[in-house]
Structure formats: C-alpha cells, structure tokens
Amino acid sequence: MKKWFVIIAIFLSSYLVFLVTTMPLVFLVNNIEYPKYIDIDTVSGSIWQGEIAQISVANNQVKQIKTELSFWSLLTLSPIVDVSFGDATSVGPEGKFTLRVSSNQLQLNNVELFVSANDIAKQLPLPLPITAQGNIELSFNELIIDRSEKLVCQQGRGKISWIRSGVVALEKNIKLGKIDADLDCKKGDLRAKILLKNNLGLSFDARLSLANQKASGQGFLKPGTKFPAQLQSALSFLGRPDSQGRYQLRF
16 A cells, blocks of 8 residues: 555656746746736747746837746746847847846846837937937946735845947937936836936936836936037027036926
C-alpha cells in the first residue's frame, strides 16, 4: 500500500510540474485583473519565455514585449521576470527592466527606456503648437510600487535626459541644449524634477499618478543670457512675467 502511495505521489508531482512548465503565457495573462486603461493584444509562448505583440496603456502603445521568468525565483514566492520591448527599427518606446512581484509590491530594477520626445509632447497641453525633436532617455536603479490597495509610488531613484533636445515652433528650428531631470517618488506619485542648469532657465516639477494615470506639473521659465533668441517672440504666449522675471508654467 505504501509503495502505491509513493508511486501516485510521484506521478501527481510530475504531472503538476509538467502543467506549470508547459503553461501558456496567455492563460496567466487572462487570469490577472488589470486597470481599465491597460489593454493587452496577442499573447504567445509559455510563462517561462513569452511574447506579447502589443500593450496599450492609456492609448500609448508598447510593442514586441518579451518576457523571461526565473525558475529559482519561484522558490522564494517572489517571481522575477526580465522584460524587454520595442526595437530601434519600430515606432514606439524601446527598453528593458527586471520586475520582482510580491504579494503587495512591484519592484523594478535596471530600468532603461527610450522614447521619442514628440510622442510625449503630443500629450501635453502646451501654450503653442510645437514639434519636439530628439529622444527621451529614462533610467531607474530601483522603483518600488505598492499595490496593496492602489498603485502608489513608494520608493524610486532615477534620471531622465532629453537627448539632442530641440523644437520646431513658429516655423523655426530651435536647439534647446542639455535638459536633465531627477526621478523619485513624492506623496505616492512618480515625480520628474527638471534640474535648473539649462539654457531655458526652466525649473519644473512634473508628477504622474500611477493609480489613475493623471499627469500634472508646475514650474517657472526665467529667460537668461543663454535663452534661445528664436523663442523670445513666443514668451507672450506664456502671459506676463512676475516681479522676478519668471513666467509661470502649469498643466
């Protein structure tokens, strides 16, 4: 009797391992509840190595998402997944990161993201129509998101740079110089704080609520000696400067 029990136990264990190792990624994706602003299209492969054709996040498309699950991370009950998406030849963002999932947290490490500056500019309520040039490069050493009730930015440390920054405005091609920002978490929001050392004299704090994908920001533009001469005529669109010569910016 004991012999048969051992055989049955081995058979059942082997069968469970077989089910897990051959489980298609689409089965896992279809059984996870996502926020309403996320839409996933065409899933293939297994949970170990899978591919998603496209993910739409609030009408922004991320394409060619590839995932690779670490087997050993399952033993700690905190699965670790390496994720990459996009490529240099396709339209849309490109990047990679490592995701650790626990019962109430999402932890992202070694985050790298490249996206067209104009893709971001098109979503902002700018005071005059512009076409942004160059690319945005974002990196995070660590980003921890609490998901126990709603998505909350708990801890983060990163940087964002506007590479080859420039705009086409008022039929003029204008180079803006180096623009960098620090990334962190502030009161549950993801925050980008533009460093003041730039030719525009721009200081700005932008925030993104992860729970509802709402963005907001405020700051000042204080033209100095390095301010692009081509933009002087556009300052009137920003209203009147304050007593310190600053133009208030807000969205």
